[in-house]
Amino acid sequence: xxxxxxxxxAVVALAALASPTFAAxxxxxxxxxHIAYTAGDIDVKAGQLAxxxxxxxxxxxxxxxxxxxxxxxNEKALALVKKLNVTPEDNGTSKALSEQAAQKHDELSKxxxxxxxxxxxxxxxxxxxxxxxxxxTTLIPSSSNGELKGLLQTGLKIFQGHLAHAEHLxxxxx
Amino acid sequence: MRTAxxxxxxxxxxQIMSARVGLAGEVVKIKITDLAFSPxxxxxxxxxxxxxxxxDFIDHTATANDGSWDVAIAESQSARLQFDHAGTSKYxxxxxxxxxxxxxxxxxx
Numbered sequence: 001x002x003x004x005x006x007x008x009x010a011v012v013a014l015a016a017l018a019s020p021t022f023a024a025x026x027x028x029x030x031x032x033x034h035i036a037y038t039a040g041d042i043d044v045k046a047g048q049l050a051x052x053x054x055x056x057x058x059x060x061x062x063x064x065x066x067x068x069x070x071x072x073x074n075e076k077a078l079a080l081v082k083k084l085n086v087t088p089e090d091n092g093t094s095k096a097l098s099e100q101a102a103q104k105h106d107e108l109s110k111x112x113x114x115x116x117x118x119x120x121x122x123x124x125x126x127x128x129x130x131x132x133x134x135x136x137t138t139l140i141p142s143s144s145n146g147e148l149k150g151l152l153q154t155g156l157k158i159f160q161g162h163l164a165h166a167e168h169l170x171x172x173x174x
Numbered sequence: 175m176r177t178a179x180x181x182x183x184x185x186x187x188x189q190i191m192s193a194r195v196g197l198a199g200e201v202v203k204i205k206i207t208d209l210a211f212s213p214x215x216x217x218x219x220x221x222x223x224x225x226x227x228x229x230d231f232i233d234h235t236a237t238a239n240d241g242s243w244d245v246a247i248a249e250s251q252s253a254r255l256q257f258d259h260a261g262t263s264k265y266x267x268x269x270x271x272x273x274x275x276x277x278x279x280x281x282x283x
Contacts, residue, residue, distance in 0.1 A: 065269045072232045072249060157209050158232065161270045168271075 026142040030089035033081050036139060036152060038094040039131050040070040040077070042101040043124075049108055050120050059117045062169050066124070066162065073155050080147055114174070121170045128163040132156060199282075201225050201254070204275070206234055206247065209267075211275035220282040223256040235268045236275070244268070 027035065043066050050063035081088055104123060111119055135156045143149040199221035205212045207229040218224065226236050228247040236245045236255070242263070247253045257263075257279045267273035 061268075068269065069232050076231050154208065154230075158270070161209060161272045164272060165270075 027091065027093070027138070028089065029084075029143055029145050029148055030081075030086050031091045031094075032139050032143050032152070033077060033086060033148065034088035034090055034094045035097070035134075036155065037074055037077050037088060038097050039127075040074040040155075042097060043070045043127065044074070045101070045105060046108070046120065046123070046127075049105060050116075053108075053112060053116050054120070055113075056117045056173075058169060058172065059121065062121070062124075062165060065165070069158055069162070073151075073158065076151060080151055084145060084147070118170075118173050121166055121173060124166040125163065125170055128159055128166055132159050132163060135159070199223060199256070203227055204236075206230055206273075209270055209273055211236070211273060214274065215276045215278070217278040217280060218257060219280055220258060220260055221256065222279070223254050224277065225252050225254045227252045233269060234273065236265050237268045239264045239266060 047063040047066035047070070050059060051067070054060050054063065108116060108119055108123070135152055140149060140152045140156065143152060199219060201223045202216065202218050203225045204216060205227050209230065211226075216224070224236075226234075226245065226247045228234055228249060228251055231249050233249050234247045236243075236247065236253075238244070240263075243255060243265075245253045245255050257277065260279050260281045262279070263277045265275050265277065
């Protein structure tokens with residue numbers, strides 16, 4: 001059996017959200033909240049790993065931005081679910097994301113120096129592309145609560161900036 | 175007598191301080207909302223102060239492209255910077271480089 005790289009597997013998990021099969025069974029608000037929170041938490045942990053391992057100034061600055069912004073969005077999401085009295089609901093997509101992120105974390109942990117920097121930033125590009133796509137095509141259109149939808153829309157704007165930043169950074173790494 | 179002199183000196187000092195505040199120019203606000211400076215381009219006079227009001231729930235900065243100034247603006251907070259010299263500064267947010275703005279400072283009154 002062929003073993004796909006975990007970043008590819010993570011892309012598949014989120015991309016599945018936009019598939020016709022999933023569209024017939026749209027995620028509920030508690031599931032959407034959990035998927036969005038999980039994706040944010042994955043990127044916080046990836047950023048923290050980069051801050052532990054990287055010596056590259058630009059990569060460290062980018063990682064700090066990721067930790068700061070994703071933590072802020074997740075804090076806002078937690079405050080919102082509390083206000084709405086909603087319990088975030090674990091689901092297949094968030095479980096798959098967590099498992100694949102753990103594998104990716106292990107892969108990255110084994111790298112160092114320029115190899116780590118390149119792999120971390122490449123994964124950030126792929127991850128943000130996928131998360132942005134899932135937000136645009138499924139999570140935002142499927143959310144029924146106006147405040148949740150608004151938070152996801154603001155999140156998308158922030159993450160689109162992250163993607164542009166990551167792509168620019170990737171182009172500067174040798 | 176000595177107390178009266180001290181009071182008069184303090185009053186004089188206060189008057190001088192207020193006169194200086196008056197000369198410091200106006201405070202002009204720039205809103206930060208949905209990851210954008212608004213207005214993105216602004217013209218002020220020498221001695222005016224810009225107050226960036228961050229209405230987002232994430233931190234931002236206003237940082238001159240040439241690195242000559244850097245203002246941190248925490249989420250839901252404001253921060254100020256006085257511009258004493260005429261000229262044009264282009265700036266951006268260090269955390270979100272897509273956010274950009276321009277300040278034109280023209281010679282005073």
